[in-house]
Amino acid sequence: MAQLVRRDFELRYVGSAAGWLWGVVHPLVMLLSWVFVFKICLGITLQPGSVTQSYWMFLFCGFLPWMLFNETVTRSAGSLVEQSNLITRTVFPSEVLPVSIFLSSLIHHLIGVALAVLSAVIALHTFSPMILLLPMYMFFVGLLAVGVGWIAASLHVYLRDTGQVLSVVMTLWFWLTPIMIDEEKIPMRFHPLVAWNPMSWVVRAYRERLLTATWPHWQEIAVLAAYSGAIFIAGGLFFRHLKRGFADVL
Amino acid sequence: MTKASGKWRGDFLFLLENLVLKDFRIRYRNMSLGILWSLVNPLVMMGVLTFIFRRVFGGQNSPVFPVFVLCGLVPYNFFAGAMLSGATSIVDSAGLIKRVPVPREVVPIASVLSNCIHLMIQLALLIGFAMAFQLPPARPWLWLPVIWFLYILFICGLVLGASAINVFVRDTRYVVESFNLVLFWLVPIFYSFTIIPAKYIPVYRFNPVAALVMAMRDILIDRHPPAITIVANMTIAAAVSLALGLMIFERLKTRFYEHI
Numbered sequence: 001m002a003q004l005v006r007r008d009f010e011l012r013y014v015g016s017a018a019g020w021l022w023g024v025v026h027p028l029v030m031l032l033s034w035v036f037v038f039k040i041c042l043g044i045t046l047q048p049g050s051v052t053q054s055y056w057m058f059l060f061c062g063f064l065p066w067m068l069f070n071e072t073v074t075r076s077a078g079s080l081v082e083q084s085n086l087i088t089r090t091v092f093p094s095e096v097l098p099v100s101i102f103l104s105s106l107i108h109h110l111i112g113v114a115l116a117v118l119s120a121v122i123a124l125h126t127f128s129p130m131i132l133l134l135p136m137y138m139f140f141v142g143l144l145a146v147g148v149g150w151i152a153a154s155l156h157v158y159l160r161d162t163g164q165v166l167s168v169v170m171t172l173w174f175w176l177t178p179i180m181i182d183e184e185k186i187p188m189r190f191h192p193l194v195a196w197n198p199m200s201w202v203v204r205a206y207r208e209r210l211l212t213a214t215w216p217h218w219q220e221i222a223v224l225a226a227y228s229g230a231i232f233i234a235g236g237l238f239f240r241h242l243k244r245g246f247a248d249v250l
Numbered sequence: 251m252t253k254a255s256g257k258w259r260g261d262f263l264f265l266l267e268n269l270v271l272k273d274f275r276i277r278y279r280n281m282s283l284g285i286l287w288s289l290v291n292p293l294v295m296m297g298v299l300t301f302i303f304r305r306v307f308g309g310q311n312s313p314v315f316p317v318f319v320l321c322g323l324v325p326y327n328f329f330a331g332a333m334l335s336g337a338t339s340i341v342d343s344a345g346l347i348k349r350v351p352v353p354r355e356v357v358p359i360a361s362v363l364s365n366c367i368h369l370m371i372q373l374a375l376l377i378g379f380a381m382a383f384q385l386p387p388a389r390p391w392l393w394l395p396v397i398w399f400l401y402i403l404f405i406c407g408l409v410l411g412a413s414a415i416n417v418f419v420r421d422t423r424y425v426v427e428s429f430n431l432v433l434f435w436l437v438p439i440f441y442s443f444t445i446i447p448a449k450y451i452p453v454y455r456f457n458p459v460a461a462l463v464m465a466m467r468d469i470l471i472d473r474h475p476p477a478i479t480i481v482a483n484m485t486i487a488a489a490v491s492l493a494l495g496l497m498i499f500e501r502l503k504t505r506f507y508e509h510i
Contacts, residue, residue, distance in 0.1 A: 022421070026428045033435045041445050164287050168294045175302045190306050 004100040023108045024115065027067065031060055038180045047182045051211045054124060060116050061207045062179040065137070068109040069145045069199060070170055072102045076149030077156050077166050084250040094246060095239055098149035102142050109138070116210055130209040133216065137205055143228035144198055147235030154242040157249055177203055198227040265352060269343075269360035273335065274367055288368040289375055292323050299440050314383045314471055317376070321466040322439030324372045329405060329459050330430040332365040336409030337416050337426045344510040354503050355496075358413040362406050373398075380470050390469045393476055397465050400484040404458050407491030414502040417509050437463055455479075458487040 038044045039055045052058050076098035086092045113134065121127050156162040177199045178186065186194060194200050201224050208214055296319045304315065312318060339361040340347065340354070347354060381387075416422040437459050438446070446454060454460045461484050465476035 022424065022428075029428070029432055033432050036450075037435045037441070040447060040450070041441055043445075161287065164291060168291070168298065171295065172298050172302075175298070175306065181307070186306060 004096060023111050027112050027115070031056070031063070034059055034063070034180060044181055047184050050182055051207050052124065057120060057124060057211060058207065059180055060119065061210045062203045064109060064112045064116060065141050065202045065206050066174065066177060066179055066199065067112070068105055069141055070174070071105045072098065072145035073148050073152060074166065074170060075101050075105070077152040077163050080153045080157050080246070081250070088247055088250050094243065095150065095236070098146050098153055101149070102146055106138065106142070120210060124211070126211060128210060128213045130213055130215070133209055134206070137202060137209070137224070140224045140228040141202055143232040147228070147231035150235035150239040154239045157246055158242070173197070173199065179203055198224065198231070201227070262356070266356055266360055266363070269356065270364040273361055273364035285371070288371040292320060292327060292372050292375060295323055296320050303440055314385065317379050317383050317385065317471060318467065319440055320376045320379055321470060322437060322463045324369070324376050325401065325459055325462045325466065326434060326437050326439055327372065328365060328369045329433070331368065332362045332405050332409060333412065333426050333430065335365065336361045337412040338423055339409070340413040340417055340506065341420070341510060347506060347510060354506065355410065355499060358409045359406055362402065362409050366402065385470060385473070388473055390473060390475045393465070393469055397462060397476065397481065397484060400488045401458065401462050403488040404484070404491045407488070407493070407495035410495035411498040414499045417502065417506055433459065436460070439463070455483060458484055
């Protein structure tokens with residue numbers, strides 16, 4: 001397992017002169033372009049009552065968990081097919097592949113969170129001790145992402161179209177998560193879609209923990225735990241069911 | 251072969267044709283919808299973006315918004331697809347390059363051309379949509395082949411450079427991937443060129459992908475020939491990128507063999 005995580009991480013950066021500096025540069029460039037598009041071009045502003053008035057920080061804290069989720073799910077989808085050698089030739093527990101992808105993405109994520117904490121201190125002069133609760137949310141994101149990743153990866157073995165479908169699903173999912181816009185600005189009739197989306201709970205929680213010193217509401221934790229547990233178990237069962245045929249199809 | 255060093259004298263077009271077809275077949279291997287994905291993908295993305303910007307966020311009341319989005323998506327998709335498969339093309343066909351002394355330039359160019367097949371399908375879709383939205387063909391449409399030709403030349407230049415560099419620095423691929431992600435937001439796909447604040451407009455002027463999107467909208471939606479500055483910029487971009495790409499490729503290609 002540790003070998004797999006290391007290999008995945010190293011594989012992405014072999015021969016790299018800048019090494020994993022790339023992991024720092026990429027989210028910053030992304031943040032820069034999103035602030036440009038949403039704030040400067042589309043003129044999105046924050047509501048007076050929201051956690052912060054700085055759009056930079058609002059966006060940064062919101063997109064960190066989304067990037068972690070998105071990266072894990074999209075890369076998991078192709079993972080079984082890419083590693084078909086391992087699966088067909090050896091007795092290999094293929095379910096660890098999405099888990100190892102999650103852990104290797106988590107390293108990036110931790111770099112991102114450190115940057116967010118640092119910029120909160122510098123730009124807003126706030127430091128919230130509540131960031132100590134973030135690992136709990138990372139765990140929830142992990143369960144969610146691995147659960148969805150299992151479903152996508154095992155389907156992709158049988159239906160190679162899954163990758164294409166997934167990219168569309170993730171785009172739609174991104175827009176229905178309040179990452180670059182206040183929830184209140186989304187029209188009333190779409191609120192159920194946002195409320196039913198576990199990622200919007202995560203995004204909201206990240207923002208509050210990073211930027212304010214309030215304790216989480218017990219309801220939030222209960223909802224997240226229920227969601228992530230359910231999706232993780234559903235994904236696991238689904239994967240186990242489809243796993244029997246892997247060796248024949250791959 | 252007259253000289254011992256073995257100058258390749260095969261049928262150039264035959265080679266190109268085979269490389270293009272191989273690329274094309276591999277891409278849709280084992281998919282049930284196969285080539286239809288070239289059509290479905292932009293259609294669904296257009297649907298999603300139209301739904302989001304019309305219904306969820308509101309504010310987009312332009313009656314031709316689907317055509318507007320497609321004018322952005324088609325050039326972007328082509329760029330992202332060609333760059334990604336082009337940048338890895340030399341490394342991916344290591345076998346061919348090591349064994350046969352073919353002109354190496356053919357490999358990246360073939361991968362761009364194989365993406366052109368998808369482009370044709372997507373352009374047909376775009377034109378179909380334009381007609382469905384009461385935007386029939388008109389004289390400015392004659393500009394379409396010109397600007398697309400310039401755009402393909404521009405991408406060929408980039409791909410030549412990137413594929414050569416990728417042989418030596420393998421994470422060029424990841425750079426291309428993240429660049430594509432960022433580019434999605436920096437090309438006016440779902441927002442209009444007019445909402446960009448004046449001081450940032452020069453940045454867009456120098457972005458050939460954005461230039462093509464603007465030109466496409468000029469032609470298809472506003473129904474007039476593209477601004478001459480756009481065409482001039484695209485010509486310069488194509489010439490510069492092709493010259494640089496070929497230069498880098500020529501420099502590096504002698505050492506490909508040891509590094510693949």
